[in-house]
Amino acid sequence: MPANAALVDYLLTRRSVGPAFLVEPGPSADELKTLLTIGTRVPDHGKLAPWRLVLFVGDERRRAGTVLADIAKTKNPALTDAELDVERQRFLPAPLTIGVISAAAEHPKIPEFEQLISAGNVAFNLVHAANALGYAAQWVTRWYAYDAEAAQALGARPGERFVGFVHVGTPTTRIEDRPRPVLDDVVTYWSGQQ
Template identity: 70%
Template sequence: MPALRDYLLTRRSVGIGFLQEPGPNAAELEQILTIGTRVPDHGKITPWRLVIIGGDDRARAGAALAEIAARKTPGLDETSLEIERQRFLPAPLTIGVISAPKPHPKVPEFEQLLSAGNVAFNLEHAAFALGFAASWITSWYAFDPAAAKMLGVRDGEKFVGFIHIGTPSAVIEDRPRPALADIVSTWSLPAA
């Protein structure tokens, strides 16, 4: 499959500032979610959930983040507050990926977290497959208990990231990639 190979060799995220309307319609979003959730899931326990932030809710979520930021950091200037208000703009759609681990005798929580990370990356692949672009971002609000709860996290859960999706407004140049010789080794049994 040369087309798939070429895509995988050239895929790169497109920052939220370069994502614009249109975003996925309802049918496209369903496909993105379906593709995104086809990931390794040892034990078939679905240790993740997704939260959609779209439409006018993007501005409401940003306003709520600005309020939380202002409470956490009294005296925060208006420029910083405006940055928080814009967190889910201009991208037409954001999907929050939540690690929702479940007790299981054979599937450690770390493995469940990796499954959630696979969902995040697969959502990016799905967006690109449908002609959109995407960016996986994890910021302070993924780790702040009040902000994460406001955005949909329940007790015992945490965000692994937010996948911003839209139509790219620019072609983004590739970044340098690591040389394989620097990151790949061949295992052999150590001498006794």
């Protein structure tokens, strides 16, 4: 496989853009198909496809936020109107949010952990795909990824869980890079000695 300088440059400079800075237009129908195809092209031991995707588009984004606000209010009646409005806006203004669900299950040869990692790869591949198509994206988890009632309301089935939500849209700003780990702090060479 030949070296791809443009891809290397992209990987060295990729940056997430938060949902507040993602607006219309979002991917067209053909672009969405490409984005989802790239997103699901991940390592998958046993070809199990141990994940599912839930798309939040159009008016359903606002409706999903209303559902989250209602659940949040039930769980914490002290929430202010401003705090509830934050919940109502969770899938706005980004024109597309993709919920990535891990459907990992017991398997005689493939640990559930490997299946979970495969779902995580889907989420990150969706970020790469959005960028490759000229959009920007951010993969986030919030309380509703971990709350069973909220996760079910957003499309998770029994035994499933969200690994995150990938917001996609046209960026309204360029986000400056953040400090990255110093390689010497996070990389070691195994020598057989502790």
